[in-house]
Amino acid sequence: MTTVSVFGGTGFLGRRVVQRLTVEGMTVRVAVRHADRARSALRAAGLDRVTVFGADVRDQAAVATAVAGADAVVDAVSAYVETAGVTFEAVHERGAETLAREAAAADVARFVLVSGIGADPESASPYIRARGRGERAVQQAFPGATTVRPSAMFGPGDALFGTLAHLARLLPVLPLIGDGHTRLQPVYVEDVAEAIARILADPGTAGRTYELAGPTVYTLRELFSIALRIMGRRRLIVPVPFAVAQVQARLFEMLPNPPLTTGQVDLLKADNVASATLPGLRELNIQSKAVEEIVPTYYRYSVPLSVILVTAGR
Ligand SMILES: NC(=O)c1ccc[n+]([C@@H]2O[C@H](COP(=O)([O-])OP(=O)(O)OC[C@H]3O[C@@H](n4cnc5c(N)ncnc54)[C@H](OP(=O)(O)O)[C@@H]3O)[C@@H](O)[C@H]2O)c1
Numbered sequence: 001m002t003t004v005s006v007f008g009g010t011g012f013l014g015r016r017v018v019q020r021l022t023v024e025g026m027t028v029r030v031a032v033r034h035a036d037r038a039r040s041a042l043r044a045a046g047l048d049r050v051t052v053f054g055a056d057v058r059d060q061a062a063v064a065t066a067v068a069g070a071d072a073v074v075d076a077v078s079a080y081v082e083t084a085g086v087t088f089e090a091v092h093e094r095g096a097e098t099l100a101r102e103a104a105a106a107d108v109a110r111f112v113l114v115s116g117i118g119a120d121p122e123s124a125s126p127y128i129r130a131r132g133r134g135e136r137a138v139q140q141a142f143p144g145a146t147t148v149r150p151s152a153m154f155g156p157g158d159a160l161f162g163t164l165a166h167l168a169r170l171l172p173v174l175p176l177i178g179d180g181h182t183r184l185q186p187v188y189v190e191d192v193a194e195a196i197a198r199i200l201a202d203p204g205t206a207g208r209t210y211e212l213a214g215p216t217v218y219t220l221r222e223l224f225s226i227a228l229r230i231m232g233r234r235r236l237i238v239p240v241p242f243a244v245a246q247v248q249a250r251l252f253e254m255l256p257n258p259p260l261t262t263g264q265v266d267l268l269k270a271d272n273v274a275s276a277t278l279p280g281l282r283e284l285n286i287q288s289k290a291v292e293e294i295v296p297t298y299y300r301y302s303v304p305l306s307v308i309l310v311t312a313g314r
């Protein structure tokens with residue numbers, strides 16, 4: 001693999017994939033909607049040699065330009081909230097299919113689709129259903145595609161612990177969605193980026209599906225407790241029924257950066273852990289890192305600016 005087009009290459013996961021492939025000496029292209037923002041972010045990260053394409057996955061011609069001449073394509077595009085024209089179906093199903101079809105037409109050798117544990121084409125949840133149908137459409141359009149399904153990812157800038165830290169700062173109580181018994185197996189985002197790099201380096205991974213999960217399964221309530229312990233805070237944890245959380249998420253989705261989305265609420269209705277049937281990080285020879293090892297290294301940076309200023313002024 002020498003030239004890789006990473007769609008969604010400025011995202012939480014995508015930017016780590018770009019970094020990782022660049023370190024390997026590959027020629028990396030980033031394809032996103034906001035090309036100018038991507039160029040500034042890449043420059044700030046010292047990745048000036050990465051080429052940026054303004055390409056919305058809903059725009060077939062732009063996709064074709066961004067994949068032409070590439071040896072591999074990674075789809076790390078995400079839509080967490082539906083807005084006018086940007087539906088889960090348009091991005092995760094039809095957008096993924098367009099990418100796979102254009103990659104196949106351009107004789108691209110490898111295709112990696114980033115999906116998620118729990119993806120299900122028959123789900124009643126529009127988000128989970130689009131993910132499942134996207135996987136199916138990609139396999140049909142590009143039969144050798146490799147699918148990776150991460151569990152909830154953690155790392156600096158994550159939605160999981162970042163949102164908890166934010167809420168714990170703002171509220172005297174923490175809302176626990178459902179009864180808190182949903183099981184998750186959070187995975188370090190750098191381990192997922194490493195997995196994608198190894199998949200691209202090994203032709204034997206073509207056509208396979210990998211479930212990428214961390215070393216430990218936690219209930220949601222346990223994750224809340226761990227987060228509070230790391231932050232050194234005490235908060236009352238109050239269960240919120242799924243129906244109430246759905247309404248809250250719908251309201252939050254009107255904000256530019258919603259702390260909770262309906263897709264996330266849907267995902268929390270079922271356990272989000274690796275099945276025993278699919279390969280994962282171990283098969284890629286990656287020793288997965290634990291929440292307790294990584295989260296404390298960046299949670300200290302989530303102390304509010306006001307606290308830092310007050311402390312510095314003493
Ligand atoms: N984060 C998690 O915990 C988690 C867990 C499991 C699975 N996943 C999956 O991992 C993948 C990456 O997620 P993420 O959290 O890294 O996403 P993210 O941070 O929201 O980044 C999304 C990226 O996609 C680009 N993008 C969005 N819409 C696009 C479109 N229509 N056409 C082209 N590019 C578009 C964005 O850039 P522009 O806005 O400039 O277009 C950005 O680079 C997704 O498939 C997600 O479902 C994530």
